Amino acid sequence: MQATILPDLPYLDHPAPATTKASGPVTVPTLSPTMVASGLRRDVLNRCLTLVETGLTLHYLRSPSRIRQAGAEVQVLRQAYYGNLRVQKVAHVAGRYYREFQTPGWPSVAHARYVATTLHRLTPFxxxxxxxxxxxxxxxxxxxxxxxxxxxxxxxxxxxxxxxxxxxxxxxxxxxxxxxxxxxxxxxxxxxxxxxxxxxxxxxxxxxxxxxxxxxxxxxxxxxxxxxxxxxxxxxxxxxxxxxxxxxxxxxxxxxxxxxxxxxxxxxxxxxxxxxxxxxxxxxxxxxxxxxxxxxxxxxxxxxxxxxxxxxxxxxxxxxxxxxxxxxxxxxxxxxxxxxxxxxxxxxxxxxxxxxxxxxxxxxxxxxxxxxxxxxxxxxxxxxxxxxxxxxxxxxxxxxxxxxxxxxxxxxxxx
Incomplete structure (x- = not known):
């Protein structure tokens, strides 16, 4: 069915004119960091996330042959994506941890489902x-x-x-x-x-x-x-x-x-x-x-x-x-x-x-x-x-x- 056309917003009929003149000075605040600064804590968190992903692999794939196949495919994928680089940085926001923009934060249902879809494209289940x-x-x-x-x-x-x-x-x-x-x-x-x-x-x-x-x-x-x-x-x-x-x-x-x-x-x-x-x-x-x-x-x-x-x-x-x-x-x-x-x-x-x-x-x-x-x-x-x-x-x-x-x-x- 064709979507209904919504009425225009009259105050947005035309974009604002380009100008370089600011309306006033800008104060940039200094806000608390979200990045984990402690090397020990980063290492522990990265190890935890590896264990979580291993557990999810066992949960979703179950079959030993699928698990072995997925493990091999994941290594190929990581080598292609990162080469010899190793992800180290971790951010902590509102009780969840983030390492990459395209990966949902952990712990969450979204993170578990992201891992499931990644596994599914490598070893369909x-x-x-x-x-x-x-x-x-x-x-x-x-x-x-x-x-x-x-x-x-x-x-x-x-x-x-x-x-x-x-x-x-x-x-x-x-x-x-x-x-x-x-x-x-x-x-x-x-x-x-x-x-x-x-x-x-x-x-x-x-x-x-x-x-x-x-x-x-x-x-x-x-x-x-x-x-x-x-x-x-x-x-x-x-x-x-x-x-x-x-x-x-x-x-x-x-x-x-x-x-x-x-x-x-x-x-x-x-x-x-x-x-x-x-x-x-x-x-x-x-x-x-x-x-x-x-x-x-x-x-x-x-x-x-x-x-x-x-x-x-x-x-x-x-x-x-x-x-x-x-x-x-x-x-x-x-x-x-x-x-x-x-x-x-x-x-x-x-x-x-x-x-x-x-x-x-x-x-x-x-x-x-x-x-x-x-x-x-x-x-x-x-x-x-x-x-x-x-x-x-x-x-x-x-x-x-x-x-x-x-x-x-x-x-x-x-x-």
């Missing part, structure tokens, strides 16, 4: 073939900003299509297929905060929910409401450590202040906090990367999420892809922050491009997919070629078509 673990769900076309890299630019501030029943239904459908992370984006998803609260309260256990926001409308009260309703974390777009540079990139004089406030309010509420940066050619220097990391550490965030710019949306027709020198700098930054002994109490860097170039793309319904503001499904936010709808028709058929089409730039992950 369930009657279905679902391996999808993460869904990016764009819930609104509305946004007060004019971000330079916006991949939904052509849809921005058009008439809404997705209703609250649509959101509930899509979440329920994906949860029934073992999805363990759903990330609300837009537009600016906080403009539908009441709908997000409703979806969180009616969702089934076993999924971690995140909001990807610019910080706009992410008030202290909304942070508390979202946490109490079941939100796990918030990823805040902050594209520069310098306020004027970030404000210009986002087309708003208050964008930096909103982002800093959101980080503080989310931290106070007990949400996991990530900062997401679009690493443009101009931004990607050793000085900027380390200044950004210091800012993230000061804000007590758990993750730094690095995005590479793509020539889609607002960037369509522009030469924005990073060169070899910038990619090398980002990879060096990723390795230093995550694996150097000097930075084990700094935020964890999540850099999907590092692994994508080595293992292939895990989008296109292999491990994750993107649902746009019309409910259409895509390989990822940057591969804008829809393959079916999450609202109409047989979802399993659309998921199979999306997986078959794959990623236009990277082959699927081999494992």
């Amino acid at each position: 369930r009657p279905d073939a679902h391996s999808l673990q993460m869904v990016f769900l764009a819930i609104t076309k509305k946004c007060p900003l004019a971000c330079a890299h916006c991949f939904e630019w052509d849809a921005l501030n058009q008439r809404e299509k997705l209703t609250l029943p649509d959101l509930r239904r899509m979440v329920a459908e994906f949860q029934s297929r073992h999805v363990t992370q759903i990330l609300f984006s837009g537009g600016e998803p906080m403009l539908r905060v009441h709908d997000i609260l409703d979806v969180l309260r009616t969702a089934q256990p076993g999924t971690d929910f995140w909001v990807f926001t610019s910080g706009f409308h992410f008030t202290r009260k909304n942070a508390q409401l979202l946490k109490h309703a079941g939100l796990t974390g918030v990823s805040i777009s902050l594209d520069h450590h310098d306020p004027a540079q970030h404000n210009a990139f986002r087309g708003s004089p208050d964008a930096y202040q909103h982002a800093i406030n959101a980080a503080q309010y989310a931290h106070e509420a007990g949400l996991v906090v990530a900062l997401t940066v679009c690493a443009t050619r101009e931004f990607t220097t050793p000085e900027n990367l380390m200044a950004y990391a210091r800012l993230a550490k000061q804000l007590g965030v758990t993750f730094i999420h690095i995005l590479e710019p793509r020539a889609v949306g607002h960037y369509a027709g522009q030469v924005v892809d990073l060169g070899a020198a910038e990619l090398e700098l980002l990879e060096e930054f990723y390795l230093k922050l995550n694996y150097s002994k000097d930075y084990l109490d700094w935020p964890i860097v999540h850099y999907y491009g590092y692994h994508q170039r080595r293992m292939g793309c895990s989008g296109a319904a292999d491990r994750f997919l993107y649902v746009d503001t019309d409910g259409d499904m895509h390989a990822c936010p940057f591969c804008q070629q829809k393959a079916g709808s999450a609202l109409t028709g047989a979802l399993d058929t659309s998921l199979a078509a999306l997986k078959c089409n794959g990623c236009k730039a990277f082959a699927h992950a081999p494992i």
